[in-house]
């Protein structure tokens with residue numbers, strides 16, 4: 688048994704913060720949006736707004752990769768303390784994920800492919816699947832399929848009558864995805880749209896599908912997030928959920944010295960969501976062990 692960490696894990700899962708102290712892990716983040724208003728009537732008065740965040744973080748970094756350590760104290764928000772996720776702790780989290788065999792097989796095949804670090808992690812996929820189940824979602828959208836790990840997790844969580852529109856521009860990775868959809872017996876639930884994600888969303892709107900989706904997962908071109916979001920707001924019903932990946936962009940959004948185009952666009956997008964009273968929002972930290980990240 689490991690000795691007890693100073694803070695419990697759920698606290699990590701419900702707040703967002705950035706730890707740049709851990710040596711061999713990178714931060715991934717998702718933001719959850721919940722549609723709170725009817726299509727075409729965006730009155731600020733009826734919007735609900737919920738956003739949990741930690742500010743004024745006092746860094747207290749340790750160099751030990753072995754144990755969780757406190758990386759921030761926050762006096763302004765009730766003296767909450769934030770722990771780092773070390774490789775050992777992350778390993779523990781992964782050891783508590785119920786990853787279906789078929790997803791594991793796909794992950795292992797993808798591990799040798801270019802871009803495998805882009806794949807969502809098993810714990811993240813499990814969260815997506817659980818959200819789909821909690822929502823009772825029948826109709827879902829994914830932008831950015833790659834080899835299909837997250838889309839397969841979503842499809843497996845859907846009922847037989849459910850459907851997932853999976854949008855991806857890269858034909859080669861789609862071939863792997865389709866192979867696994869077939870192996871998992873979920874091909875009938877997945878409509879693959881090969882091409883640019885924004886074009887697929889626009890054609891779905893033109894096709895009269897507005898307000899007919901329950902859930903969307905956005906993991907494609909980061910600079911397009913604002914446009915994806917506006918299109919998805921038309922497609923996802925009131926009370927539906929939109930999950931957007933990588934909103935912390937490896938922690939770069941919080942570093943004023945980092946101003947490359949992608950970071951700035953994600954930062955601006957996050958800011959605009961914060962001010963957007965058409966949706967309820969919640970930002971959370973996710974981890975992904977990866978050699979290629981910070």
Ligand SMILES: C[S@@+](CC[C@H](N)C(=O)[O-])C[C@H]1O[C@@H](n2cnc3c(N)ncnc32)[C@H](O)[C@@H]1O
Pocket residue numbers: 805806807830831832833834835836837838854855856857860882883884885906907908911
């Ligand atoms: C981060 S990966 C997606 C990972 C996937 N969600 C998973 O768990 O395996 C991003 C994917 O988005 C695709 N992509 C990037 N820009 C796109 C666009 N404009 N339209 C459609 N797909 C795009 C890339 O080809 C890549 O496969």
